[in-house]
Structure formats: C-alpha cells, structure tokens
Amino acid sequence: MGFRLRLAFFFVITLALVQALTASLVYEVTRRELIAQGERQLTESAATFVHQLDDVSGRVADSVQVLSLDFALRAAIAQHDRSTIISALRNHGRRVGAERMLLIDLDRKVEADTSDPTADGKAFPFSDLIDKALQRPSAGVEAVNGSAYWVIVVPVLAPVPIGFIAAAIPIDTPLLARMQRSSGGPKAIELVSTVDQNHWAVIARGTDAVPVATKLLEANGLRDRPAMVEVDGRDFLALAVRLDESDKAASIAAVLCYSLNDALRPYRPVVLAWAVLLTLGLVVGLGGALLIARGVSRPIEMLAATARRIGAGDYRASAPLSRQDEIGELSVAFATMAQAIGEREERILFQADHDIATGLANRFAAEAAISLALGRETTGALLALGLTRLPEIVKTMGHDLSDRVMRHAAEIVQKVAGVGSVARIGDTTLSVWLSGVERTHAITMAFTMLDALREPYREADLAIDIAPAVGIALHPQHGSSASLLVQHAEVALFAASGSEDPVAVYDPATDPHRPERLSLMGDLLHAIERDHLRLHYQPKVNLKTRKIDAVEGLVRWTHATRGMVPPDAFIGLAEETGNIRKLTRWALATGAAQGREWASRGWTMKVAVNVSARDLADADLPRRVDELLAVHGLPPHKLMLEITESAVMGEPDAAIRVLKTLADRGIDLAIDDFGVGQSSFAYLRRLPVRELKIDQTFIRKLGNDAEDRTIVASIVELGHRLGYRVTAEGVEDSGAFDYLAEVGCDHAQGYYIAKALAPQDFDRFVGGARWPVARTEEAA
C-alpha cells in the first residue's frame, strides 16, 4: 500500500473512530439522560395521576353527596319507599356516571341495589368506606368481579345519618379518556387488576397505552421504581402505581409508560445531521488526506527519481525543491550529495586513470586508449621506455626526486612523440603509443627519444643519468590486444635493459615469459621424478697435457611432446620458481654417479655441475653433497661446482658460508662466466674459489681480436698470479685454442673440442683418440 493510501486510510479511520466514539458517547449520555428524565416524568405523572384521581373522586363524591341531600330521596329513604328509592338512585346514578348505586342502612346492610335486586339484606363489603363516610364522603378504588370501580360512600342525613348511599363508578377506558380530556392526564396508561398471584389483567387503557403493564408487573411485581420494558423491540420505561388500599388482596394498579424511542425521536434529525456531517467529513478528510499525501509523496517520488539518476551516474542534480519543510531540506541535501558524489567520482575516475605522482595516464588508461586506437588503426607500435636506474634513485634520493625524474622524462618523451600519448605503465616504465607506425619508424622514434634523454636530469647541483631503454611491441604482429602489446613491450624492454642495445623489438622466440612456461615447470618436476632428464658432458681439455681430465655436466631435456627443450627455456624458469634445487640435486647425483663410473675405469675425470644462487641459499647443500659423494664413493676433489658471480651477489654472506663449507670438504669451486659481471678481483678474493671460467664472449673472436687477446692474456696471468686455475669457454676454432695454450690457460672447453655429449657418445668420442682421456696411472 502506497504512502498516500496509508495516510488517507489513517485519516479516515481516525475520523470515523472519533466520530463513532463521540456518537456512542452522546447516544449513551442522551439515553441515560432521557431515562432519568423519563423516570422523573413517570414519577411525576404517576403522582399527578393519583392526585387527579383523588381530585375527580372528590368531585364525584361531592356530587353524590349533593344527590344524597335530595329531599325527596331522603323522604323516600326515611319512609322506606323502596321503588322510589331505586328509581331515584338510578336517576342520580346517571347524573354522576355511576354504574351501580346502593343504599345501605346504618347496620351496614344493603337496603337497595340498582343492579342486583337479590342483594338486599347482604352486608356491604366495603365497610371501611362507611367508617370514613361518617366523617365525610369517602371514596376508594375497588376491584369488583375483575373490574375497577370507584366506590363512593356518602351518608344520608335527615339531618342525622339514616343510611348511606354507595355509588360505584367504573374506572375504565372511557373514564381515562374523560380524565385525559378534562385535565390532561397521562395518555400512555393502563389500569390492571390482579387475576391471581402474579397475574394481572388489563382493565382500562389510555389512548396511547402500550401493552407494557402485564410484562412489567409479571417481571417486577408492584414496585415504586420505574423499570425498563421492551415491547416489539421498542424500549419503554414503565412505572406501576397501586391505586387501592394496600392491605387488600386484589389490587388495582395504574401502569404509566414512557417511550424512550419517542423521547429519542427529537434527536433523529440530529443523528441525521451528524451522519451527513460525518459523511461530508470523511469525504473532505479523504480528499484532504490524499492531497496532503500527494504533497508529501510527489516530492518524495521526485527525490527517488533523482536518487535513481544519481545511482545511474547522472550527477546533474535537479534543482532543489523550493519548499521550507523537511522535504525541502532533504532535496537540498540530495543536490549537495549528488554534487559531492560527482566531484568525488571525477577525482576517483581521474585517479583510476592517472598516476598520482606524475599525473600521467596509468596503465589502465593507456590500455583503454590503445584499445580504442586498435579499433581504428591497422598498424601501430607501443614503445615501453624503461628508466632502469629509477629504483636506484629511489633508494638514494627518495621517491620525490624519482617522481620528478619520471615527470621530466615523460615531458621529453611527449615532446618527441608529438601526437603519441604518454602513460606510466609501471614503476619505472613509460609507454608511448604510436598509431599507424611500422617497425622502422618505431625504432627510429625510439632512438630519437633515447637521444633526447641522453642529457642527464639536472636539479640544483644534481645531475642524474636516466639511462633509459626502449622495448617495442608492434601491432598487429605482436598482439591484437592492448594488454598483450603492453606485456610484450615490457618483455622487449626487459631484453633491451639487459643488453647493450638499448632498443629491442619484441621477439616471440626469445620471450621467456610465454605462458607455456608454467606448464613447463610441472613437466620439469615430472621429468625429474621420472628421470627423463639427461646429463650431457662437455669435455674440458688440459692445455698442458692435451688430455681430457674434466667435464661440465649440462642438463638436456627431451620433452615428450615438445621434443628438445633448450636449457635457457627452463633453467631460468626453474630458478625463478625454486625448482632449481631439485634440478641441481638431480644433476649432482647423476654427475657423481657418472664420475664414479669413470673413476672405476681408471679415468681421471673431474665432473663439474652448475649451481645457482638459490642453491647457495640452501644451508643444507654441503650435507647433501657429502651424502652424494658418500653414496657414490667419489672423492671430493673429483667434483667441481660452477657458480656465476651473480649467484653470490644476492646474499653474499650466506652464500660465502656455504661455499666455504664445501671448499673445506675439498670440493672444487669455479666462477662461471667470469669477466662480464660486476665483480672485481677484490671481491673474488673473499670466495674460496679455485678456478675462473672466462666468459665465451671474450673467447669467440680470440683468433683475430687483439683486444680480446689482451684481456684473456691478462686474466690468465692475473688468475695464475692469484692462485686460480683458468678455463676458457666457447673455444670454437684452433686459433683460439692455440692462443690459449700459448698464454698458459689451463683448460679449454668449446665446440672446437666437442659439444656436450651423452655418456655413450662421450665414450665413443674419447675412443676417437684425438683427445685422450687422462688416466690414473698416468697422473700418478
């Protein structure tokens, strides 16, 4: 039920209830008042009626008295002239309305009776009336044969009493009518007489009599209190008054009645008027309630509509209602709220789309913009510009400066890119989308940007080299979606950051972050458990003896479905995911077993296994190596662990502790890829390393590059002086081989000698006799 209806109902019901209550109250009060009034009126009427009756009876008695003084009558009585007496009595009886006249002698015996000739000599039944008649005319109401009579007795004086005349005047309906006419007696009156105990018969009625008497008397008896009687569904107040002497068995009573319905009749117009007023009031109240409710609900509905609009994101709040009431205030509050929400949402939207520090669009915004552009353009390039030194700047100078550097770079890039939009897509990365641009143009643009950023960022007495790199992803070659392009540009940027060329275009072939990597890891673990990996051995030739006395174990994985998986594709991944430890364990075990087998053939063969940074973080590594050596019965010096410089860089102290423990066991340690990292000799001195492996980048062109020759010669010399053995990797031609032998390098390793070989191939290879195997007896 709507608010309007409820309010209207409330009004109407309240009004109706109040009216009903008032009406019932008024009705009850009026009724009571009328009853009280009726009781008073009845009591008064009864008294009046009795008085009237007395009055009339007195007058009738006087008339009878006058008749009794008629001389002729008295003469007839005195002379006992019976027929004269009867006729005179009849005559006089007619005059006073008597139905029956009697002459009674002084002995109270009937001497003559106008209606009953046989009554002579009988005792007159109402002797008390005679007693009274000696003083004055007496009258009483008497019941005779079920009829009521006034019996009036007067003495016959001649001049002293010589007898009595009794007149019986019927108290009947005509009498009541006469009384009513002459003196305004009650109309609603009934006279009753007892039939027997508690039964009453009506003997006379007034003109307006209602048959209440028998009902009243049979219910209540003769009481002098008014009582309620219901006749034909109408309420009457009735009062019975006894008319005769109270000590007589048969009694005559007058029952007066008062009609409540008649008394209420004058109020009927009032009731009608009240009902009309109530109806009018209800109609007006209903209308008013609906109007008021509309006045309330309309603006509320408008506010609800406004709220729905705000919910839908329309903050152009409608103008506040010009009302002075609570709803007006509410609408003002709504308008204010809508405005505030709008402003906040704008801010949130801005923040959602922008980087707070620089105010540039963020990755989401960039991707959204690129997505739009992709819909329009057939080609395009996304340039990811990485400020690789930024983390360093944050650590040394704080975020503020770093943000300023970022902003500076963004400004310059924006300037260079022109129409291209610049966004910040990572902590250290800006992106520039160039629509309709091909590969060449993109690379050119990248270099233009790098040129513009070559100038260091200056601030006060500070000059910061930004050292940027650019990765490029091209549309549609490298991705059809914005997020893919961003991802691939970042991959390219990562490649660029690690290489000498500061600009790199995404190459799907080298992308180490392809999704298949994850499944690859699962397969790798599976392969380790099922022993599907193979350890291949690349021989190292001792340049002095020209014999093979060491190998480097390299993991080879032939995937069940993909075939050969290059080590680069899973080693790095295994390092990232932590699976490298299992891989290393497997390699160590396999290498140790192979070393043992070779040793059993009498070969002097040192087996080298690569160990990663993660392995060095494992304090358990020395113990496990011990176990392996014990299991395979391999002496510690037959095992070599190759570690890259970077493996030690992470947590140097922990790594160094592990390395020292291993070295203390007599295990050989070698630094791999020496020469391309950040490490210095001073740092190297802290490591318990016995061998350096010069990185292949220095070796490959060793045959004809004078610079590399110098470097390699210097490393060899310096290494030897510091007590390290030196091994060269990536020896691919005889020139390099010879040169290394010339400068005194200890071992050479590379395709010139052999690639990494499976154990059986290795056997065949050493059987070839070009590079003999060092044997125990020889060494001894």
Place this chain on the structure above:
Amino acid sequence: MRVRVPLAGLLALACVSAARAEDLTVHIADDGGHPVADSVITLIPQNPANGPAAQPKPETRVIDQKDETFIPYVQIVRPGDPIVFRNSDDTRHHVYSFAKIKAFEFVLAPGESSVPMQIAAPGIAVVGCNIHDNMINYLFVSDAPYLAQTRAEGSVTFANLSAGTYALHIWHPQLHPGTPEIVQSVTMAGSGPAQTINATLALLPDPRQRMDHEHMRY
C-alpha cells in the same frame, strides 16, 4: 371508626355521696373530661307510685331558628305539648322531620312561626332544615316521670326522690348510631345522702358543625 360505649366505666364511677338523702345528681362528661350539655337524663321509678306528685301542665315548646341554628339543640317535649317552630332569621327555613313518631314539614318565611303541632307518641324526632344542612334539632318526646336535660355544666339534679329503685336512661344526640340505650339501675335510700352519678360518653362531633370547609369558599 372508634365507637366507645364506656358502660362499665359509667357503672364503676357510680357512688353514693354524702349530700341530701332524697337528691340524685347526674354528671355527664365526654371522654375529654369536658361537661356535656344537651344530654337527656330519664329516671323511671320501678314503682310507679314513686313518680312526681303532680303531672306537669302542657307547655308550648318554641323552637327558634336564629343564625341558621335551631335553638335549643335538644328540646324535651311532653306528649301533647304544642310545638312551634319560629323563624327569627331573615332567610327561609324548610323545617322537616321524617321521624316515625311524627313526620312534618314547614316552610317558614323570615319571621314566620309554624302552627303549633303536637306529638302524641314518645320518641325522638330529628328535625332538620332542607335548606341549611347544618341545622339539626332533636325533639325528645317522653312521658317519663323524671326527665331533665343537662346544661352547659353537664349536671342534672333530681330532688326529693322517694326511696326505691329507678332506671336511669342517658341519651345524647351525638351518641354513635346503633349504640345500645344507656340504662342504669339506681337505688335511692330515700333518706340517705344525696347520690351523684358520673357518666362519661363517647360522642360524635357535633353534626351542626359538619360543614365541609375543605370544599367551601364561603
């Protein structure tokens, strides 16, 4: 209505006084103790020889009517006495009686007197006026030897009574109708002390005052 005939009281009160031997005094009072006038006392000797020495001579009894009242109220009449009704008022009077001993009727103009009338038989004739209901007169006709009527002091004295037994009758117009005749036997010693008899009568109100003033405005 209370009807009291204190006959026992009357007897009880009878006593012999120390007065003169031959005299008898009868004193009548009402039940309020007031002396009662107009009571007729009749004394009849058992022995007719004890009667008075001489019979009274016939005497004309004049019943006057003055101020609508018969005067006297009670008139003792000897049989044969001429009775005359005299109207001394300036209104007419219609004098009547339906008495068994004598029914008569006179319409008397103011100042007029009736022709003399005689009543032969003893008895009581109640006389009224048909015009004025409150006018009542009693003619007490008796040939008894001793007959007297009380006056205002309520006493009658019979003197020189011979010794012997007498029947004493007391009558009063206001005795209740139907009351038995009051008769008492009195014995006179002849020479003894005078006797006094006190009698108390229960009387009706004086009917002459029976005017219903409640219904009258005059």
